[in-house]
Amino acid sequence: MMTPNFDKMGGLIPAIAQDYKTGEVLMLAFMNRRAWEATLKTGKATYWSRTRRELWVKGQTSGHQQIVKEIRIDCDDDTVLLKIEQLGGATCHTGHRSCFHKKIEDGSVTILGAPVFDPKEIYGK
Amino acid sequence: MMTPNFDKMGGLIPAIAQDYKTGEVLMLAFMNRRAWEATLKTGKATYWSRTRRELWVKGQTSGHQQIVKEIRIDCDDDTVLLKIEQLGGATCHTGHRSCFHKKIEDGSVTILGAPVFDPKEIYGK
Numbered sequence: 087m088m089t090p091n092f093d094k095m096g097g098l099i100p101a102i103a104q105d106y107k108t109g110e111v112l113m114l115a116f117m118n119r120r121a122w123e124a125t126l127k128t129g130k131a132t133y134w135s136r137t138r139r140e141l142w143v144k145g146q147t148s149g150h151q152q153i154v155k156e157i158r159i160d161c162d163d164d165t166v167l168l169k170i171e172q173l174g175g176a177t178c179h180t181g182h183r184s185c186f187h188k189k190i191e192d193g194s195v196t197i198l199g200a201p202v203f204d205p206k207e208i209y210g211k
Numbered sequence: 212m213m214t215p216n217f218d219k220m221g222g223l224i225p226a227i228a229q230d231y232k233t234g235e236v237l238m239l240a241f242m243n244r245r246a247w248e249a250t251l252k253t254g255k256a257t258y259w260s261r262t263r264r265e266l267w268v269k270g271q272t273s274g275h276q277q278i279v280k281e282i283r284i285d286c287d288d289d290t291v292l293l294k295i296e297q298l299g300g301a302t303c304h305t306g307h308r309s310c311f312h313k314k315i316e317d318g319s320v321t322i323l324g325a326p327v328f329d330p331k332e333i334y335g336k
Binding site: 087088094100102104108109110111113114126136156157158159160161162163165167178179180182185186187188189190191193194195 | 212213219225227229233234235236238239251261281282283284285286287288290292303304305307310311312313314315316318319320
């Protein structure tokens with residue numbers, strides 16, 4: 087059974103979520119061993135929330151879960167790449183498809199694209 | 212002038228390198244403020260090597276530098292996505308195009324694809 091190297095970062099590894107069809111990079115979060123094992127077991131992307139200090143099944147609040155289609159690990163076993171199907175069409179809590187919707191040009195930020203959903207309708211109940 | 216949030220991880224942010232044409236995720240490394248500023252200034256991906264504790268211009272040894280085509284930052288400003296042109300055709304020190312050439316299936320690892328170059332010829336002098 088292959089296990090990532092959780093030692094380099096105090097029990098955590100970075101995990102990248104990428105759209106399995108378009109190749110768009112959607113977000114980066116962290117996993118501890120429990121999150122890794124839950125992801126393997128359930129087939130739904132599960133991270134470790136550093137701010138809330140708890141297991142975080144992505145989409146548990148919004149319904150926008152991430153169905154894992156393929157798992158890659160990098161050459162030195164300390165970073166995970168998940169190829170996922172993003173339910174609801176948007177990963178970001180802002181309603182944008184990707185968390186990486188901010189482009190840096192000459193030191194300033196341009197927002198790319200429009201939100202797919204209104205965060206107030208999803209979270210603001 | 213936009214500055215990433217380096218505070219969350221003791222001065223570092225994760226940086227993802229993605230092929231600007233194919234969308235393939237090539238590697239993940241870390242940047243400190245100096246690496247970020249050098250990347251903006253030179254247009255070549257520059258990271259912070261945690262093991263060597265020094266600024267790391269990717270490809271300085273191998274000649275396989277990464278030319279930055281576009282820079283994205285995520286919603287909470289703590290992760291960078293670089294869309295790059297990978298000189299030499301391979302990012303990984305193993306000679307594989309991407310560092311994420313290991314697929315996890317039922318807990319075991321399959322190596323995908325063949326190396327583009329022989330690491331011994333590049334590093335083994």
